[in-house]
Amino acid sequence: MSSATLDFFYDFASTYSYLAAMRIGRLAEAAGVQVRWKPFLLGPILKAQGYDTSPFNRYPEKGANMWRDMDRLAVRHGLPAVTRPKAFPANALLGARVATALNDACRPSFTQALFRAEFAEGRDIAQRETVREVLAGLGHFCDTALTDAEGTAAKERLRAVTQEAQALGIFGAPSFVTADRDIFWGNDRLEMALEHAVALAGRPRVRHA
C-alpha cells in the first residue's frame, strides 16, 4: 500500500481554481491525501486545442451564470463575497511564476492569498504591486521572491508543468490528477478525485492511456 497523492493543477486566472484552492487543504487532510500544488498556464494549452478565448467571455449568458454560481458557492463554502476583477481573465503569468518559485511549504498559502486578492478583493493580479503586497502580507522578503520568480529556473519549471498538463490531456482548470493519470476536471470533482486517490493507494497501480 502506497500513500495517497493528488496533483492539483490550477491557473490563477480561473475562478473555480480559486474555490478549489480554498477547499482542498482541509478536505485532503481529512482524507489522508498528499496534494502536490501545481500552478500552470491554461492559456497556451487552450490555444493549442483550438480555443480562441475564455468561453465565459465569448458566451455572455455562460459568463453571467458563472459569476452567479460563484456568488452562491462562496456562501456555501463560507468564503468572502466574490468581487469581480475588472480584468478577466487576468494575466496570471507573474503569479504563476511566483507560486512556482516558492517552495512546497509556502506555495499553498501564497496561492490562497493571491486568489483571495483577485476574487474576494477584486484586485488585478497582473500588477506587480498586487503580488508584492500579497507576498509581504505573508512575511516573504518580496525582492528575493520576485527575483526568484523571474529567474530562469522558475520560468523553466512553470513551462515544464504546463507541458506536463498538456501531455496529460488537461483542458481546463482546476484539474485533479490521480496516480493512474485519471483527470478530474473542475472544483465540483474535488471530492471524487480525493476518493479515487484514496482508493488507488490501497490497490496496485494501473495507468490509463
Add this chain to the structure above:
Amino acid sequence: MSSATLDFFYDFASTYSYLAAMRIGRLAEAAGVQVRWKPFLLGPILKAQGYDTSPFNRYPEKGANMWRDMDRLAVRHGLPAVTRPKAFPANALLGARVATALNDACRPSFTQALFRAEFAEGRDIAQRETVREVLAGLGHFCDTALTDAEGTAAKERLRAVTQEAQALGIFGAPSFVTADRDIFWGNDRLEMALEHAVALAGRPRVRHA
C-alpha cells in the same frame, strides 16, 4: 407560504440531462418540490449564441473527459454502465416532440426510458423505431402518441418552451429554473436548485444526509 416548484429544462441529446432526469424525481420528492419537466431543443439556442457545435465534439480532450465522468457518475448514482451512442449528439427532435405531446403524468417516465435507451443501451433515439419501442415498453399506444407528437400543437408547444428557455438566458442542459428565474446549470447543481426552490417557497431548508 407557496408550494415549491422547479422547472427542469432538458435536451435528449445531453448526457448530463440524462443523469438529472434519473435523479430529480426522488430528490424533489424528498425536498417537497414539484418539478415541471420541460423538454426543449438546445441546438437552436446555442446557434443563436454563437456556438457552432458541441464543445464535447469540438474539443476532443473535453469530450473524452465527459464520457469518463459519465462512467464514474453512473456508478455513483447506481445507474447502468454508460454506453456511448454512435451518433452524438443525437438528433433529439422526435423524442422532444413525443415528450412534449405526452401529458404531465406520462412525461417523466417516457423521458427516463428514452434517455436510458440512448445512454445505457447506446441506441439511436433519432430512429422512429427506437422511440416506438420505448413508447410500447411503457404501454403507450404508439401510433396515437407519434401522431400527436407530430401534430401542430406539440410542435408549437416545443417551440414555445425552447423560446422560453432562450428568453430566460439558458445556454446549456440541463438547466433548473426557480420561481425567481434563477438559473442553475448542470446536473451538478440539481441539489442547490432544489434547496433554492424550497427556500423561495418559505419552507425550512433541505436536510443533507
